[in-house]
Amino acid sequence: MLQVRELHVRYGNVRAVQGVSIEVRSGEIVVLIGANGAGKTSMLNAIAGIVRPAAGFISFQGEIITGLPAHRVIDRGIVQVPEGRLIFTGLTVRENLRLGAYRVKERGDPAQAMEQALHNFAELRPRLDEPASALSGGQQQMLAIARGLMARPRLLLLDEPSLGLAPRAVQAVFRLVRTLRGEGITVLLVEQNVRQALQIADRGYVLEGGTVILSGTGRALLAHDLLVSSYLGITQHGKGQS
């Protein structure tokens, strides 16, 4: 479904991504893992058309999309939920959701799109006319994902959706990702919550310094020595254990 070949992303002299190749097949959950600064967000931004790659190519459903502007990428069915959620806290929940549909107005009824987007978000429905600032962190993340769904993605790019959330909200995010996959949405997930991400992922890639140092099935990566020592060993002391 998505193929990224030999991708390079640079910011001036900073080489954020250096020749990364990844693949996401239809119906998969694929996770990108890596320390701060490894290049994870740069990968998603390049796929979403937010940054223009310095080299390499990206194809989606058999068509090259490298260098397309972000709104054209959304039109093809790739929607990114950015790092840090970027909810408009001064707007209501409903207004935030409507912003997610701005590209698809011509394709259908926004009210219907909202119904469709909300069916996995029972907690948001009674709060549609409240300001987004009244929501908890977990609910704001749910709103950010629901807003992304308003554009009816085929491929959803999620950048650290569990960051900063309480353990229960983290669980809810991972449960939602599985539900969405069950509804036919393919997911490319960036996560630092490595254990839980690998438990729901079909496959994963580990980035370090802008290159892929390891890849495999979620199960294989969970058992891999390098991950156990450098990522999973640390999270074992955390309280998010399931």
Ligand SMILES: Nc1ncnc2c1ncn2[C@@H]1O[C@H](COP(=O)(O)OP(=O)(O)OP(=O)(O)O)[C@@H](O)[C@H]1O
């Ligand atoms: N707009 C920018 N201008 C200059 N350098 C940048 C910019 N964005 C990212 N970088 C640098 O590129 C590298 C990769 O950053 P990126 O945000 O892709 O990493 P990341 O894996 O998402 O990290 P994090 O876990 O902190 O979100 C880092 O060295 C970062 O400092």
Ligand SMILES: [Mg+2]
């Ligand atoms: Mg990032």
